[in-house]
Amino acid sequence: MFFREGSRETNVRCPFCSHEDSKVTDSRNALEINAIRRRRECGQCMRRFTTFETVDLIMQVKKRDGTYEDFQQEKLINGMDAACRHTRVSHDQVRALASQIKSDLMASGTREIESRVLGEIVMKHLQEMDVVAYIRFACVYKRFKDIKELVEAIQTISP
Numbered sequence: 001m002f003f004r005e006g007s008r009e010t011n012v013r014c015p016f017c018s019h020e021d022s023k024v025t026d027s028r029n030a031l032e033i034n035a036i037r038r039r040r041e042c043g044q045c046m047r048r049f050t051t052f053e054t055v056d057l058i059m060q061v062k063k064r065d066g067t068y069e070d071f072q073q074e075k076l077i078n079g080m081d082a083a084c085r086h087t088r089v090s091h092d093q094v095r096a097l098a099s100q101i102k103s104d105l106m107a108s109g110t111r112e113i114e115s116r117v118l119g120e121i122v123m124k125h126l127q128e129m130d131v132v133a134y135i136r137f138a139c140v141y142k143r144f145k146d147i148k149e150l151v152e153a154i155q156t157i158s159p
């Protein structure tokens with residue numbers, strides 16, 4: 001399965017009696033409309049109904065602590081913007097880069113990415129664009145333990 005369905009699976013009100021707890025009795029993907037069709041049964045009046053629940057076919061980012069969150073392009077942009085402030089990299093370039101990273105990932109069929117890997121991808125791009133932006137981003141992302149690690153990271157940049 002490409003996507004996680006998240007909390008959308010729960011809390012569908014019965015259209016007959018408005019009871020909040022219904023049980024999914026059948027679930028199938030309607031991928032052509034990015035939706036999941038579910039047969040449900042009300043836990044109170046036992047009537048049956050069908051829902052079409054749309055799914056955002058977007059990526060999940062696995063964070064360091066093992067939890068997931070939706071890939072948020074804005075968050076990526078904000079992180080890169082902070083690193084690129086007062087460098088040659090403009091906000092428009094940051095936005096373009098974020099779009100490119102997202103479409104590259106989508107095109108590769110990836111639906112789940114570790115935040116660490118996402119950070120490496122950003123760093124690879126920034127490294128080519130602006131050294132200062134790269135270092136700033138790397139400082140936040142790699143969480144250097146000491147100055148030695150930072151210096152080593154700087155030394156890996158080819159002139």
Ligand SMILES: [Zn+2]
Nearest residue numbers: 014017042045
């Ligand atoms: Zn009901």
